[in-house]
Amino acid sequence: MDTPFATTLRPETSRANKTGAWRTERPVYVDLMPPCNDACPAGENVQRWLYHAEEGGYEAAWRQLMEDNPFPAVMGRVCYHPCQAACNRGQLDEPVGINAVERFLGDEAIRRGWTVPVPPGPAGMHVLVVGAGPAGLSAAYHLVRLGHRVTIRDAAEQAGGMMRYGIPAYRLPRDVLDAEIARIVGMGVTLELGRPVRDLEEALGEFDAVFLAIGAQLSRRAYIPAGDSARLLDALTVLRTVAGGQDPQLGRQVVVYGGGNTAMDVARTARRLGATDPVVVYRRTRDRMPAQPFEVDEAEEEGVRIRWLSTIAAAGDGAITVERMRLDDSGFPQPTGELEDLDADSVVLAIGQDVDRSIVDDVPGIEIRDAAVQVGPDMMTGRPGIFAGGDMAGGMAVTERTVTAAIGHGKRAARHIDAWLRGAVRQPADRPELATFERLNTWYYTDAPATVRPHLEMARRVSTFDEVVGGLDEATALFEARRCLSCGNCFECDNCYGLCPDNAVIKLGPGRRFAIDYDYCKGCGICVTECPAGAITLVAEET
Amino acid sequence: MSAVKFYQTGSLAVGNRLLPIEQRSVQATGDRTNAITCGHRACQGCGEALGARVVLDAAMRATGGKLIVVNATGCLEVFSTPYPESAWRVPWIHSLFGNAPAVASGVAAALRARGRTDIRVLGQGGDGGTVDIGFGALSGMFERDDDVLFVCYDNEAYMNTGVQRSGATPPAARTATTQAVGPEPGNVFGQGKSAPLIAMAHEIGYVATATVADVRDLERKVARAMELHGARYLHVLVPCPLGWGSATSETIRVARLAVQSGLFPLFEAERGEVVAVTPLRGAPVPVEEYLRIQKRYAHLFSPAVRADVLARIQALAERNIARFGLCRAEES
Numbered sequence: 001m002d003t004p005f006a007t008t009l010r011p012e013t014s015r016a017n018k019t020g021a022w023r024t025e026r027p028v029y030v031d032l033m034p035p036c037n038d039a040c041p042a043g044e045n046v047q048r049w050l051y052h053a054e055e056g057g058y059e060a061a062w063r064q065l066m067e068d069n070p071f072p073a074v075m076g077r078v079c080y081h082p083c084q085a086a087c088n089r090g091q092l093d094e095p096v097g098i099n100a101v102e103r104f105l106g107d108e109a110i111r112r113g114w115t116v117p118v119p120p121g122p123a124g125m126h127v128l129v130v131g132a133g134p135a136g137l138s139a140a141y142h143l144v145r146l147g148h149r150v151t152i153r154d155a156a157e158q159a160g161g162m163m164r165y166g167i168p169a170y171r172l173p174r175d176v177l178d179a180e181i182a183r184i185v186g187m188g189v190t191l192e193l194g195r196p197v198r199d200l201e202e203a204l205g206e207f208d209a210v211f212l213a214i215g216a217q218l219s220r221r222a223y224i225p226a227g228d229s230a231r232l233l234d235a236l237t238v239l240r241t242v243a244g245g246q247d248p249q250l251g252r253q254v255v256v257y258g259g260g261n262t263a264m265d266v267a268r269t270a271r272r273l274g275a276t277d278p279v280v281v282y283r284r285t286r287d288r289m290p291a292q293p294f295e296v297d298e299a300e301e302e303g304v305r306i307r308w309l310s311t312i313a314a315a316g317d318g319a320i321t322v323e324r325m326r327l328d329d330s331g332f333p334q335p336t337g338e339l340e341d342l343d344a345d346s347v348v349l350a351i352g353q354d355v356d357r358s359i360v361d362d363v364p365g366i367e368i369r370d371a372a373v374q375v376g377p378d379m380m381t382g383r384p385g386i387f388a389g390g391d392m393a394g395g396m397a398v399t400e401r402t403v404t405a406a407i408g409h410g411k412r413a414a415r416h417i418d419a420w421l422r423g424a425v426r427q428p429a430d431r432p433e434l435a436t437f438e439r440l441n442t443w444y445y446t447d448a449p450a451t452v453r454p455h456l457e458m459a460r461r462v463s464t465f466d467e468v469v470g471g472l473d474e475a476t477a478l479f480e481a482r483r484c485l486s487c488g489n490c491f492e493c494d495n496c497y498g499l500c501p502d503n504a505v506i507k508l509g510p511g512r513r514f515a516i517d518y519d520y521c522k523g524c525g526i527c528v529t530e531c532p533a534g535a536i537t538l539v540a541e542e543t
Numbered sequence: 544m545s546a547v548k549f550y551q552t553g554s555l556a557v558g559n560r561l562l563p564i565e566q567r568s569v570q571a572t573g574d575r576t577n578a579i580t581c582g583h584r585a586c587q588g589c590g591e592a593l594g595a596r597v598v599l600d601a602a603m604r605a606t607g608g609k610l611i612v613v614n615a616t617g618c619l620e621v622f623s624t625p626y627p628e629s630a631w632r633v634p635w636i637h638s639l640f641g642n643a644p645a646v647a648s649g650v651a652a653a654l655r656a657r658g659r660t661d662i663r664v665l666g667q668g669g670d671g672g673t674v675d676i677g678f679g680a681l682s683g684m685f686e687r688d689d690d691v692l693f694v695c696y697d698n699e700a701y702m703n704t705g706v707q708r709s710g711a712t713p714p715a716a717r718t719a720t721t722q723a724v725g726p727e728p729g730n731v732f733g734q735g736k737s738a739p740l741i742a743m744a745h746e747i748g749y750v751a752t753a754t755v756a757d758v759r760d761l762e763r764k765v766a767r768a769m770e771l772h773g774a775r776y777l778h779v780l781v782p783c784p785l786g787w788g789s790a791t792s793e794t795i796r797v798a799r800l801a802v803q804s805g806l807f808p809l810f811e812a813e814r815g816e817v818v819a820v821t822p823l824r825g826a827p828v829p830v831e832e833y834l835r836i837q838k839r840y841a842h843l844f845s846p847a848v849r850a851d852v853l854a855r856i857q858a859l860a861e862r863n864i865a866r867f868g869l870c871r872a873e874e875s
Contacts, residue, residue, distance in 0.1 A: 022587065055560065495556050530795050
């Protein structure tokens with residue numbers, strides 16, 4: 001052996017000894033489904049856009065977000081963030097403020113004028129979208145990105161659907177909504193307002209496919225014995241009137257009947273219009289209320305009173321009769337016969353919404369069940385070429401009636417419409433295994449309590465329609481983004497690389513993660529145990 | 544300690560892509576030395592192989608690559624250099640089991656004689672070679688204040704020869720020579736020694752303890768030691784899955800629990816005085832949590848739980864916590 005003086009062994013000649021042969025199990029990098037992504041009705045890759053935001057890459061984060069959702073600034077305000085309810089960090093201290101970071105990114109994009117490129121080349125097919133609400137606008141956005149031409153028709157004077165006519169301005173300022181709609185229209189979507197669609201068969205002659213997203217705009221009725229002079233209104237009419245800049249003349253004593261988010265919206269709107277003592281009458285208890293807890297809290301903070309276990313027995317001139325209820329063994333409210341009178345200048349019914357089905361009445365093949373147009377997993381109705389989504393849709397592909405779900409429907413429908421137009425069937429990607437809390441090694445995450453979003457002062461909350469919940473600034477948004485645990489996905493913390501006793505993990509460089517050198521990996525499993533994110537799995541070695 | 548607070552990983556993971564390059568740990572960098580590299584024959588999950596790489600890579604960075612390593616006999620020597628292979632990527636010399644500190648002193652003297660004081664010397668060995676067999680040579684190296692950093696990779700027994708008790712084996716632990724039999728099974732209470740405290744008694748420039756569970760802490764202590772000249776001593780706890788009977792994947796966790804229970808205090812001393820301790824993160828972990836995951840303590844839990852023995856070990860942990868002030872409030 002030719003070595004320098006007194007040297008008996010050459011450096012790193014040990015590499016001849018392929019210790020990988022010892023292995024019975026091999027570590028494998030995986031990308032699991034983070035609970036936030038799993039819970040997002042719009043199918044956002046939350047973990048991924050937070051990853052970009054953590055390093056201050058706000059534009060990259062926003063572009064990742066826009067892959068799935070063209071309304072970050074709207075979503076960052078009105079989404080009920082099921083992602084945060086699912087967030088694993090909630091088991092450590094508090095969930096990551098995903099919604100707040102989303103809003104920061106959305107506002108940043110508006111401020112800086114970021115846009116999404118439209119694919120070059122001749123447009124593909126021509127799709128009609130009926131309804132310029134969240135589902136319709138989302139579908140249009142994704143169809144344009146897939147190379148198609150889109151025309152949206154809507155009966156209203158302005159685009160936005162329920163985002164404009166259902167959600168009060170104190171939750172969603174109109175300049176934000178306008179900016180995000182303008183960005184979609186600016187991608188080349190033809191928007192025809194004040195133009196209801198009545199004949200779908202005719203539309204199918206004109207267009208290659210139709211996406212129906214007219215929402216559920218009919219307020220549900222309840223039978224309440226009412227005198228001639230009782231002032232009974234429905235929630236959607238009230239909200240639409242206010243959104244149009246008119247005063248619905250509710251008076252000072254306003255009673256809202258219902259327990260959902262719309263009931264809260266109406267009561268809080270009434271408070272801002274001058275009602276001194278808005279009262280929400282709801283048949284069940286607080287924990288059974290369909291409204292989001294934070295909306296109930298915010299309503300109560302503003303002086304909205306809620307009468308639990310109550311129903312309206314009769315309405316008259318300037319007063320209503322309320323009956324006490326009790327929950328029976330199965331949780332249903334039952335009347336007790338105890339009555340009480342309550343002053344009421346007006347009564348607003350907020351007990352749900354129905355779909356105006358007249359548009360599909362004459363179309364063969366379209367099925368309506370549970371007051372919703374039935375669609376399959378591909379969002380197509382029983383009539384080939386006609387798809388539906390948003391609040392009007394029901395069936396196996398449909399989740400819930402929220403703006404976020406509608407945006408998700410729009411995306412899913414766009415992808416299936418694109419496939420259908422090309423004569424193909426879209427195969428959804430396999431969902432990876434869920435990244436559960438148990439997979440994480442939380443030792444590596446330092447304590448970091450959630451950032452509190454600023455709230456508007458109370459005097460302005462009860463007298464104006466200014467936005468109630470404030471946004472994060474860059475420093476707090478960055479802090480919040482960095483609270484992400486990156487569940488089930490490598491974030492390049494170098495633990496595997498730095499803790500491998502056999503130097504068998506190869507660092508591939510920034511953004512390129514790592515690889516296992518199976519020539520030398522002995523399969524000890526340290527990298528698996530010490531991966532904070534649970535992004536490495538041991539699998540049995542083939543024998 | 545690093546004042547950088549990162550909310551996602553803190554400064555607790557090995558690396559952090561959000562840190563400026565110069566603040567990243569050596570082990571996180573793509574161009575670390577890999578002083579001991581692939582193909583060595585250490586068991587799966589070996590804490591010592593990992594500890595040696597972390598220490599030597601940090602020393603290589605601190606010295607600008609001008610380092611000579613002297614190794615005592617033991618696992619580290621045997622598994623890294625089975626003839627004709629060597630896993631080392633640094634100048635490395637092995638002589639005997641008991642003389643590594645003396646050889647290191649000699650290398651330092653030779654370098655001084657040749658005017659090459661830019662080249663630094665690091666001696667290393669296991670607890671057997673350091674705490675027992677080489678202890679006279681080590682003490683001599685300390686008292687002469689020879690310019691050597693000596694590193695003990697402590698896995699608490701003679702693992703290479705088949706897990707025999709050493710002077711660093713903790714009470715109640717089962718080894719080949721302290722079997723789990725009789726009324727007081729395992730190693731005897733009240734025997735053995737703390738090499739770091741004895742090193743402190745020599746009033747040398749720097750003594751520190753560390754584990755493989757906190758790479759940044761370990762690297763920082765190596766870097767600090769290399770800032771100084773004269774005799775220095777670093778005692779690194781390196782779990783041995785084979786000898787301790789712990790899962791190969793749990794090596795880091797075992798070391799972390801040794802620290803968090805208070806059984807292995809992390810401190811730094813200069814000239815005989817403790818100058819810094821690493822406080823526990825949160826409340827101390829009961830020693831039982833540390834002991835249960837090691838088969839060398841299985842006799843404390845089966846067939847009957849030896850609450851009396853557990854209480855004595857818990858008392859040792861609490862003594863450390865009180866003695867070194869390990870439960871001070873974390874700096875905010």
